[in-house]
Amino acid sequence: MTTTEVTPAAKNTVQADRIRRVALTLAAPLLAIVISLVITSLVLVSTGTPAFHTFKIMLDYAAQPRTTTLIINSAVTYYFAALAVAVGFRMNLFNIGVDGQYRLAAMLAASVGGAVTLPAPLHVSLIIGVAALVGAMWAGIAGLLKVYRGVSEVISTIMLNFIATGLVAYLLAPGRLAVTTTGSNNIGTKEIPPSGRVPGIDLIPGSPLQVYGLLVLAIAAGFAYWFLIERTRFGFELRATGLNEAAAVASGVNVKRMVLVSMLISGGVAGLVGMPQLLGSSYNYSLDFPAGLGFTGIAIALLGRNTAIGVAIGALLFGFLDNSSQILDLEGVAKEIVLITQGVIVLSVVVAYEIVRRYRIIAQQRDVGRSLAQPQQPVVAEGVTP
Amino acid sequence: MSTSTQTGTSDAGHTPDEDPALARRRAVTNKRYRLLIAVALGLVALSAVRVFSGAGDLTSGGTIGAALSLAVPIGMAGLGGLWAERAGVVNIGLEGMMILGTFGAGWIGWQHGPWLGVLAAIVFGTLGGLVHSIATVSFGVDHIVSGVAINILGLGVTQFLASVLLEGTPGGGESQSPRIPPLPTVSIPGLNDLLLPLEKHGWFLISDLAGIVRGLTTNVSVLTLVAVGLVIATYYVLWQTPFGLRLRSCGEDPYAAESLGVRVYLHKHIAVLVSGALAGFAGAYLAIVAAGIYREGQTGGRGYIGLAAMIFGNWRPGGLVAGAGLFGYTDAMQLRNAEAVHALLLVVALILAGVAIASVIRRRFVSAVISTVIGILMVVWYARTDALPDQITFMTPYITTLLVLALASQRLRMPKADGLVYRRGGSR
Numbered sequence: 001m002t003t004t005e006v007t008p009a010a011k012n013t014v015q016a017d018r019i020r021r022v023a024l025t026l027a028a029p030l031l032a033i034v035i036s037l038v039i040t041s042l043v044l045v046s047t048g049t050p051a052f053h054t055f056k057i058m059l060d061y062a063a064q065p066r067t068t069t070l071i072i073n074s075a076v077t078y079y080f081a082a083l084a085v086a087v088g089f090r091m092n093l094f095n096i097g098v099d100g101q102y103r104l105a106a107m108l109a110a111s112v113g114g115a116v117t118l119p120a121p122l123h124v125s126l127i128i129g130v131a132a133l134v135g136a137m138w139a140g141i142a143g144l145l146k147v148y149r150g151v152s153e154v155i156s157t158i159m160l161n162f163i164a165t166g167l168v169a170y171l172l173a174p175g176r177l178a179v180t181t182t183g184s185n186n187i188g189t190k191e192i193p194p195s196g197r198v199p200g201i202d203l204i205p206g207s208p209l210q211v212y213g214l215l216v217l218a219i220a221a222g223f224a225y226w227f228l229i230e231r232t233r234f235g236f237e238l239r240a241t242g243l244n245e246a247a248a249v250a251s252g253v254n255v256k257r258m259v260l261v262s263m264l265i266s267g268g269v270a271g272l273v274g275m276p277q278l279l280g281s282s283y284n285y286s287l288d289f290p291a292g293l294g295f296t297g298i299a300i301a302l303l304g305r306n307t308a309i310g311v312a313i314g315a316l317l318f319g320f321l322d323n324s325s326q327i328l329d330l331e332g333v334a335k336e337i338v339l340i341t342q343g344v345i346v347l348s349v350v351v352a353y354e355i356v357r358r359y360r361i362i363a364q365q366r367d368v369g370r371s372l373a374q375p376q377q378p379v380v381a382e383g384v385t386p
Numbered sequence: 387m388s389t390s391t392q393t394g395t396s397d398a399g400h401t402p403d404e405d406p407a408l409a410r411r412r413a414v415t416n417k418r419y420r421l422l423i424a425v426a427l428g429l430v431a432l433s434a435v436r437v438f439s440g441a442g443d444l445t446s447g448g449t450i451g452a453a454l455s456l457a458v459p460i461g462m463a464g465l466g467g468l469w470a471e472r473a474g475v476v477n478i479g480l481e482g483m484m485i486l487g488t489f490g491a492g493w494i495g496w497q498h499g500p501w502l503g504v505l506a507a508i509v510f511g512t513l514g515g516l517v518h519s520i521a522t523v524s525f526g527v528d529h530i531v532s533g534v535a536i537n538i539l540g541l542g543v544t545q546f547l548a549s550v551l552l553e554g555t556p557g558g559g560e561s562q563s564p565r566i567p568p569l570p571t572v573s574i575p576g577l578n579d580l581l582l583p584l585e586k587h588g589w590f591l592i593s594d595l596a597g598i599v600r601g602l603t604t605n606v607s608v609l610t611l612v613a614v615g616l617v618i619a620t621y622y623v624l625w626q627t628p629f630g631l632r633l634r635s636c637g638e639d640p641y642a643a644e645s646l647g648v649r650v651y652l653h654k655h656i657a658v659l660v661s662g663a664l665a666g667f668a669g670a671y672l673a674i675v676a677a678g679i680y681r682e683g684q685t686g687g688r689g690y691i692g693l694a695a696m697i698f699g700n701w702r703p704g705g706l707v708a709g710a711g712l713f714g715y716t717d718a719m720q721l722r723n724a725e726a727v728h729a730l731l732l733v734v735a736l737i738l739a740g741v742a743i744a745s746v747i748r749r750r751f752v753s754a755v756i757s758t759v760i761g762i763l764m765v766v767w768y769a770r771t772d773a774l775p776d777q778i779t780f781m782t783p784y785i786t787t788l789l790v791l792a793l794a795s796q797r798l799r800m801p802k803a804d805g806l807v808y809r810r811g812g813s814r
């Protein structure tokens with residue numbers, strides 16, 4: 001019978017640790033953003049451009065209602081991509097294949113959506129359902145290969161990206177799934193009728209553009225992600241597998257099943273990446289549908305530390321950089337500078353997290369050492385006496 | 387495999403001292419013969435299909451030459467991957483380093499000539515490698531994460547520099563450089579005139595051999611020769627020198643290496659730097675030899691394909707060359723001739739028939755049935771269609787890689803500590 005009373009000293013330690021943890025968690029991304037700003041400034045100055053002025057132009061441009069809308073719209077798309085990557089990352093699974101998954105999913109969903117006419121809610125759900133299903137299936141191939149044949153998902157998803165590129169190019173031809181758009185030489189899938197479209201939201205006052213209606217779905221996906229990871233048994237097992245696979249196996253987690261299921265979830269979310277644009281503005285999948293969003297998603301997931309909130313902030317930051325840089329060309333600055341900023345952010349954020357992690361371990365060890373060094377004899381005796 | 391080991395153990399009774407080395411040597415010779423037989427059979431299949439289908443481009447000198455020049459950048463990227471992974475660092479950033487290389491070659495190459503361009507590409511690639519090695523080796527960042535970041539960064543830096551440094555150049559712009567003066571090509575004198583008539587006759591096997599030899603010996607860029615030299619040098623350095631042994635030991639078990647006094651960090655840093663340099667060289671080849679200019683998006687994912695070729699080749703230089711050759715060949719076919727690509731279906735069917743026969747001999751009936759069925763499907767596909775869509779050919783190397791990984795992943799053996807973060811004084 002031992003009634004373990006938490007001693008005031010221990011309570012202080014726990015509290016100090018918690019405060020420190022929060023501070024350090026925020027420190028890493030902030031440090032990364034500062035580093036990338038410094039490096040970006042250095043690059044700008046070295047090419048003879050005043051750095052501060054450039055940032056000011058970008059911020060001013062971003063504050064215009066039209067640009068703000070575009071930033072949010074980009075962020076919605078990026079958010080899905082980053083969530084898809086984050087699901088895998090939480091259990092050390094690298095889904096490099098989000099890129100192929102969303103392109104194949106968007107293309108097939110667009111053709112299905114263009115082929116049928118249904119009542120509005122049903123039509124939209126059908127398109128989104130098809131997209132999620134295709135994405136999940138495509139990612140599932142990598143999952144199956146990993147579980148049953150021991151093939152690294154990094155390599156298989158990269159290969160699947162290329163195969164998806166080939167498949168999309170094959171299917172997106174007149175006579176197969178594509179039609180020629182009148183008045184241009186761009187080819188795309190048949191346009192989705194109005195019943196399959198998602199109306200925009202007038203979120204930003206004074207903007208000529210509307211925010212994608214699927215912003216709502218993105219927010220819902222964020223909540224679902226947070227709930228799944230932090231509040232369910234599945235999420236617990238997922239995190240446990242990611243932190244220490246051997247320990248997870250020992251406590252009865254079926255890692256093979258986890259790999260397969262999380263790959264399917266990741267692919268399903270990846271399937272949604274193309275949806276905001278498809279259902280909100282382009283209404284068909286054509287040759288100029290954006291590519292490479294999967295890699296942006298990886299960067300944002302790393303930046304946001306795989307949490308629902310962090311990823312949202314990262315998506316907005318990338319959306320800001322991508323859209324507000326459009327003004328730079330008019331000012332005679334190469335807008336590609338933001339690509340450097342993005343690359344440096346990602347690299348410095350992972351290094352910063354690693355440094356913070358090591359610092360935290362050292363700090364914890366020091367705390368433990370200090371509390372053990374204090375004469376604790378009477379305290380322990382008190383705690384143990386029945 | 388199992389038979390050769392058994393012969394080895396039965397010898398053990400007679401000469402216990404010599405036995406392991408002997409058995410190993412026998413296994414190696416056995417393997418070499420098997421490889422030669424496989425190559426010869428493949429050639430016969432190719433030749434037979436060419437005669438049957440009339441698709442002369444299957445083994446023409448032109449195709450082989452194109453395949454060679456397409457295989458070199460893939461092979462060099464793969465060689466870069468080999469160096470890094472043999473030291474235990476996964477280098478998925480090859481693509482980014484290669485992009486840096488193409489730009490370095492274009493930017494310096496058009497102003498100061500191709501050789502300095504090659505040098506600049508190597509320097510640029512090495513800088514990419516330096517970032518990767520600092521992140522992964524010094525800071526212990528996850529290798530895949532760092533590699534992905536370098537791909538993003540490499541692309542960003544290149545596009546920025548190109549728009550600053552190439553805008554307004556004669557014939558260049560923000561997405562491409564002016565023309566780079568070409569590097570000389572070499573041919574074995576007289577061989578072309580001798581082999582071309584032989585090739586034109588269309589004789590079974592003889593003309594094919596003539597075409598292949600002609601493709602490999604006519605108008606070969608000097609950079610291709612450098613690349614061949616680099617493969618041989620890599621084999622020699624990594625497998626025949628004490629330095630190579632130490633480097634590989636870092637990829638197998640860094641803690642054991644550390645306990646033997648190997649400077650693990652140093653070897654890993656060197657390996658990743660060499661890896662970046664080779665990726666940069668691959669970029670230089672693309673820009674200077676293949677295209678003659680730097681162009682945005684020129685690498686087209688070849689860094690990843692190089693990585694795939696390396697895995698396909700089981701983390702060995704010889705296998706890597708075979709993988710790069712296969713990818714280069716399918717690439718060349720796709721670019722050159724739709725009819726020949728169509729005939730490739732028959733080649734695949736013949737190879738599958740061979741696999742089926744081998745499986746029956748080994749009493750693996752399931753695999754025999756699967757190969758037979760797929761082989762028949764290939765023949766039907768060939769008979770029912772006139773051409774293969776470009777996009778299907780485009781996918782071939784990737785599907786091949788996936789199949790090889792799926793079917794032979796048990797036989798592949800990557801370095802044991804590949805991709806694991808190592809900390810000095812730590813433990814497994």
